[in-house]
Amino acid sequence: MLKSRLITALILIPLVIAALFWLPPVGFAITTIIICMLGAWEWGQLAGMASRQQRIWLSLLCGLLLAGMLFTLPPYQRDVHLPQVATSLWASLAWWIVALFLVLFYPASASLWRHSRPLRLVFGILTLIPFFWGMMALRQYHYESDHYAGSWWLLFVMFLVWGADSGAYMFGKMFGKHKLAPKVSPGKTWEGFLGGLFSSALLAWLFASFAPLTVSAGTLIVCAVLATLASVLGDLTESMFKREAGIKDSGSLIPGHGGILDRIDSLTAAVPVFACLLLLVFRTL
Numbered sequence: 001m002l003k004s005r006l007i008t009a010l011i012l013i014p015l016v017i018a019a020l021f022w023l024p025p026v027g028f029a030i031t032t033i034i035i036c037m038l039g040a041w042e043w044g045q046l047a048g049m050a051s052r053q054q055r056i057w058l059s060l061l062c063g064l065l066l067a068g069m070l071f072t073l074p075p076y077q078r079d080v081h082l083p084q085v086a087t088s089l090w091a092s093l094a095w096w097i098v099a100l101f102l103v104l105f106y107p108a109s110a111s112l113w114r115h116s117r118p119l120r121l122v123f124g125i126l127t128l129i130p131f132f133w134g135m136m137a138l139r140q141y142h143y144e145s146d147h148y149a150g151s152w153w154l155l156f157v158m159f160l161v162w163g164a165d166s167g168a169y170m171f172g173k174m175f176g177k178h179k180l181a182p183k184v185s186p187g188k189t190w191e192g193f194l195g196g197l198f199s200s201a202l203l204a205w206l207f208a209s210f211a212p213l214t215v216s217a218g219t220l221i222v223c224a225v226l227a228t229l230a231s232v233l234g235d236l237t238e239s240m241f242k243r244e245a246g247i248k249d250s251g252s253l254i255p256g257h258g259g260i261l262d263r264i265d266s267l268t269a270a271v272p273v274f275a276c277l278l279l280l281v282f283r284t285l
Contacts, residue, residue, distance in 0.1 A: 012263075016158070020151040025140065029070060032135045036128045037063040038260040039268075042250040043124035046241040046261075048117050058121075066132050080137045080279045089137065089280055092130030092272035095123075096230055099237045099269075106184050106240050114244060123241075127234075127268050134272030137279055152211050156204070157274050160224055161231045161266045163203035164196040168232075171195020185239040193232065200228045215284045223282070227274035234269030238262070 019031060040062035044055035069084045080086060102109045113119045138157070141150035172192025180188040204224045207213075213220065238261055242250060251259020261268075278284050 017155065020139075020154050021148060025143070028139055029136060032132055033063055033066045033070075035260060035264065036066060036132050038251075038253065039128050039131075039264065040124065042259045042261045043121075043128070045247065046238075046245050046250065047120040047124060048245070062128060066129065069129075070136075080140075080275075085133050085137055086280060088130040088133040089272055089276040091126060092134065092269075093276050095126035095130070096233055096237075096269050096273060099123075100233055103181060103184055103233065103236045103240055106181075110240075110244055120241070127237075130272035131264070131268040134275040137275045138271065141279070149212070149214075152213060153278070154271075156207055156211065156213060156224075157227060157270055158267070159203045159207050160200050160228050160274075161270050163200035164228050164231050165235075165266060166196075167199025168192040168196030171199075181236055184236050184243065188236070196232070197228060200224075215278070215282075219278070219282050219284060223274055223277045226277060227270045230273040231266035231270035234266045237269070238265035 019028065023031060037059045041055050041059040044058045047058075049055050049058065072084060073082060080089075102113075113123070135154065138153045139150040141153055143150060168188070169192065172187070172189045172195065175191040175195070176189030178190040179186065180190050180193050201224070204220075208220060238250065242248070249258030250261035250265075253259050
């Protein structure tokens with residue numbers, strides 16, 4: 001399992017970085033829509049859709065919704081304050097606050113949504129739609145003056161998430177004793193959580209030392225810390241929904257890693273939260 005995970009990671013990481021820097025905006029948008037559609041396909045299972053046909057329709061509707069929202073944007077207009085973008089990012093911030101309470105009070109909180117497929121689908125919408133707009137908002141950051149400025153920001157967030165995931169795994173294996181959320185994800189420990197934060201902070205510091213991230217140190221620290229915490233919450237939230245659905249992985253598309261949602265669960269929280277803080281709260285435009 002570990003060998004296949006490493007091989008897949010060594011293939012996927014260069015492809016992701018290449019997509020961030022080499023794809024034009026349209027190509028990047030299409031790629032992100034496809035990822036969200038695959039995520040919607042897997043979310044259908046978390047929402048209780050056993051039928052393959054239902055999940056196909058859910059995936060297609062997700063793609064049509066995102067494409068429709070994208071086409072409503074004015075031509076050559078990349079303002080994050082446009083309603084489609086800003087509303088999605090603010091909604092994400094609200095959703096992850098709600099998700100925090102759902103995780104903290106699980107399994108009692110599950111009684112509110114366990115038997116409601118529409119509510120679980122709404123949770124999926126609040127996870128995938130803001131993720132898409134967070135990706136787009138960061139990718140378009142200062143695009144007129146520097147085509148790669150947004151790519152650096154997205155790579156920064158990904159380094160935060162990769163650092164938190166890798167650090168949590170290693171520190172948890174070596175020192176893990178105290179369970180972080182045993183009713184949601186028994187394998188996660190406080191030692192792993194703190195090790196992940198340390199690893200993420202170290203990677204963020206190294207990355208920011210060499211990458212052209214032109215914001216104040218205070219703003220960068222606040223956004224990075226909260227995005228890293230959100231990434232942990234995104235992972236725990238998906239684990240909670242998988243536990244309720246009675247499945248180990250959201251899918252089997254990526255060898256050694258499970259499904260698309262298993263790989264982007266942390267990013268679905270970290271990216272829109274980081275984008276909302278950076279662009280709307282601190283207004284670093």
